[in-house]
Amino acid sequence: MPDPITWYTLGRVTGDPERIMEAIDAKLLSHNEDPSAHGQTAEAVYAHRNDPTFDHPQYTIYNIKMAPSTRTVKAFCDAGGAAEFEKIQDAINYVNQTGGGTIHIKPGTYTQTKNITLYNNIDLIGEDRTDCIIDFDDKQNSINMVGLFANHKRDMHIKNLKVQNSNEGTTGAIYFSYADDCSVEDCEFSQNYYSEEAAGGDIYISNCKRIHVQRNVSNGSEYLVYGSNLDHLRVEANYIGTVRSSGVDLTLAINSIVSGNTIVSSGGDGITLSSGANEISVTNNHILDPAGYGIYAHQSEYGTIVGNNVSGSGNHGIYISASPYYTVVGNSVNGAVGDGIRLYSCDLTTVTGNVSMSNRDYGVNVFDEDCYGCVIVGNTLHDNSVGALNDDGYWTDVGHNTS
Numbered sequence: 001m002p003d004p005i006t007w008y009t010l011g012r013v014t015g016d017p018e019r020i021m022e023a024i025d026a027k028l029l030s031h032n033e034d035p036s037a038h039g040q041t042a043e044a045v046y047a048h049r050n051d052p053t054f055d056h057p058q059y060t061i062y063n064i065k066m067a068p069s070t071r072t073v074k075a076f077c078d079a080g081g082a083a084e085f086e087k088i089q090d091a092i093n094y095v096n097q098t099g100g101g102t103i104h105i106k107p108g109t110y111t112q113t114k115n116i117t118l119y120n121n122i123d124l125i126g127e128d129r130t131d132c133i134i135d136f137d138d139k140q141n142s143i144n145m146v147g148l149f150a151n152h153k154r155d156m157h158i159k160n161l162k163v164q165n166s167n168e169g170t171t172g173a174i175y176f177s178y179a180d181d182c183s184v185e186d187c188e189f190s191q192n193y194y195s196e197e198a199a200g201g202d203i204y205i206s207n208c209k210r211i212h213v214q215r216n217v218s219n220g221s222e223y224l225v226y227g228s229n230l231d232h233l234r235v236e237a238n239y240i241g242t243v244r245s246s247g248v249d250l251t252l253a254i255n256s257i258v259s260g261n262t263i264v265s266s267g268g269d270g271i272t273l274s275s276g277a278n279e280i281s282v283t284n285n286h287i288l289d290p291a292g293y294g295i296y297a298h299q300s301e302y303g304t305i306v307g308n309n310v311s312g313s314g315n316h317g318i319y320i321s322a323s324p325y326y327t328v329v330g331n332s333v334n335g336a337v338g339d340g341i342r343l344y345s346c347d348l349t350t351v352t353g354n355v356s357m358s359n360r361d362y363g364v365n366v367f368d369e370d371c372y373g374c375v376i377v378g379n380t381l382h383d384n385s386v387g388a389l390n391d392d393g394y395w396t397d398v399g400h401n402t403s
Contacts, residue, residue: 073101079108088124088134089116096122105161107131118145118156126160129188129217136166136173138195144171147178149207154180162188163202169194172204172226176211183212193222193244201226201245205233212236218243228252236260243267246292252276259283266290270310273297273323283307290314294333297323304329311335316342317359324348334358340384343393345370355380362386363403366393376401 075091076083085091088103088110095101100121107127112134118124126132136142143163147153156179166173173192176182184203194200201222205211209231218224219241227233230253237260240247247263249272250256256279263270263285270287273280277300284307287294294310297303298321305326310317310333317333317340320326324347333340333356340356343349344367356363356379363381366374371393381388381403388403 073098074104075101076104076106077110078106079110080106082106088112089114092116092118092122092124096120100155105132109133109135111135111137112141113137113139115141116143118143118153120153121155123157123159124161125157126162126187129160129162129186131162132160133162133164135164136168136192138165138167140166140168140194142166142168142171143174145174145176145179145182149178152178152180152208154182156182158184158187160186162190164190164192166192166200167195168192169196169199172201172223173221174203176203176205176208178207179211180209182208182210183214184216185212185214187216189216189218189221189224191220193220201243205230208233213238217241218247223247223249225249227256231255233257234259238262239264241265246270246272246296247287247290248272250274250277250280253280254278257281257283258285260285262286262288263290264288266292269293269296270313271295273300273303275299278302280304281306285309288312293317293319294336295319297321297326299323301325303327306330308332313337316340316361317356318342320344320346320349322346326350329353331355336360339363339365340381341365342367343371343374344368346374347372348374350375350377351379352377353379357382357384359384360386362390363388364401365390366396368392369394371396373397 073095075094077085077088077091091103096119102123105126145153145156163173189202192202202218202224205227207229212234213225214236216238221243223243223245224240224247225235226249228251233256235248235258240263242265245268247266247270248258251274269292270290279302282305287310289312291314293315294313294317296319300323302325305328308331313336316338317336319342322345326349328351331354336359339361340359340363342365363384373395374393375397377399379401381401
């Protein structure tokens with residue numbers, strides 16, 4: 001394709017008798033008569049060189065501005081046959097051939113007998129998360145976005161779908177591995193767990209960067225999110241009800257946020273951070289009646305637990321174990337079967353401005369002398385059955401707590 005027609009390329013000068021349209025026609029004619037612009041004689045596009053107009057239909061000439069990968073390709077999927085595709089995988093394969101695009105899923109139940117495989121640059125969008133249902137029919141299948149260590153997949157987004165009845169025991173109903181810049185938003189999950197043991201779940205994420213899980217609803221699954229080897233995960237504004245294990249469980253994750261979630265009646269902890277889940281921000285979550293701890297941090301460090309409301313924990317409300325350099329500020333903890341806030345083997349942890357009330361043991365318990373240099377200041381510790389504050393730590397700075 002020639003350069004854009006400009007005064008510069010035309011070489012126009014004052015008094016030039018050639019009209020602008022004549023110059024344009026000359027440019028087009030020069031292009032159309034140029035065999036090098038139209039392939040070889042054995043190719044169909046070769047005949048295009050003598051067209052009277054400058055015309056490049058789709059796919060006839062490769063140009064970056066016309067390449068399929070730069071266009072928005074759409075496919076529509078309807079379980080009842082009222083669209084191009086009845087099967088979601090067929091629609092995915094179609095848009096993948098042209099470098100990606102959007103699959104619009106119409107209301108209906110899409111029963112899956114095998115895995116759904118995802119690729120780069122694909123958006124999987126339902127019309128309504130209540131009525132657009134991907135049902136795995138209690139089979140061991142899931143939605144997979146799996147790249148390689150040396151070649152991550154990226155840019156995959158799932159929205160407005162209901163995903164249910166996955167019996168996959170190794171991964172979740174949605175599985176991201178070696179995949180970056182993906183999201184799951186405004187979806188609903190139900191009954192995704194491995195029936196033989198505590199495994200499976202809604203979204204399993206490993207070896208990924210920049211995954212967003214936002215505004216989803218989960219009921220009756222194993223967990224909403226389990227993640228390992230992660231960087232910059234965001235789990236925000238989800239509702240998680242009656243999951244069998246922890247609502248959110250992270251290990252070997254860094255620089256991540258768990259914020260604004262409501263977690264009700266989890267069978268394990270509300271939120272679990274373990275084994276290298278470092279620099280995690282846990283803020284403004286509402287955790288009600290977990291069977292285990294409300295928020296549990298174990299063998300992690302430099303975390304912040306701020307502004308959470310934890311009520312009715314089956315064990316301690318907030319438990320920081322073997323996890324130094326934590327900041328626990330402005331949380332409300334009440335009705336725990338154990339301590340409201342317990343520190344165990346936690347150096348240089350700050351606990352300030354919390355309200356810890358009506359717990360069965362202590363409001364705040366600095367459990368052992370391996371807690372070195374902690375700060376327990378300005379907390380409200382009323383009506384805890386065993387006592388307001390226990391300090392068995394070493395060199396603890398304690399002051400201005402009320403009981």
